[in-house]
Amino acid sequence: MEVMTGLLEVRRADDRAATRAPWLNSRHSFSFNDYYDPDNTHHGLLLVNNDDVVEPGAGFDTHPHRDAEIVTWVLSGALSHRDSIGNAGVIHPGLAQRMSAGTGILHSEQNESSSEPVHFVQMWVMPDSPGRPPGYQQQEIGDALAGGRLVTVASGRDQDAAITVGNADATLYAARLQSGDSVEVPDAPYVHLFVALGGVELEGAGALDAGDAVRFTGGGGQRLAAVAPSEVLIWAMERRLGR
Secondary structure, three states, X not given: OOOOOOEEEEEOHHHOEEEEEOOEEEEEOOOEOOEOOOOOOOEOOEEEEEEEEEOOOOEEEEEEEOOOEEEEEEEEOOEEEEEOOOOEEEEOOOEEEEEEOOOOXXXXXXXXXXXXXXXXXXXXXXXXXXXXXXXXXXXXXHHHHOOOOOEEEEEOOOOOOOEEOOOXXXXXXXXXXXXXXXXXXXXXXXXXXXXEEOEEEEOOOEEEEOOOEXXXXXXXXXXXXXXXXXXXXXXXXXXXOOO
């Protein structure tokens, strides 16, 4: 596998494409639905990184997915999930959740509250083999996040991850940081860092605000320090699509 080394690309929040409706404000890090940019379809194995705010009492009605590993991370509020293989529940901050679409699944996502918006990030990676059975998994990790360190949320190879994904080359980390806390960016051929909340300083890149992202190719290891209460999501990937 040929990987260019040492590349770091900052993508600012305001440069993301958006889908807006009276009930939805969705910002897309990559091509999604009606937004298509042939030069911005993925990074590593990550195909979707949507930053969504759904208004009270609204949401995504039942719709299909196939052959995608979908991780949903709630930042504030509560999101109700229901799917065609019998899973139903409410996702809240600190709950790791993954839905494997596999050979096909129907699901809906609705704001659980009638008075408050729900803010969440939804991330998709492709499975390393198509045609898996659909599946669902969730795990509470709020206590681990309180430690101000990187927590392994989802992985296809790390047995200590809270939940699994059906790709052995993808691992998702999260950190909930207070001002002054710092973590080290994982080292991998492809890394995607997303500042979900707050503000941080990244060694070699400077200040990053909520909604900013950094795409690393061929490395990691930089220090990431919070300058305000913050939450970050980091994918470390051993390869990219097509390799």
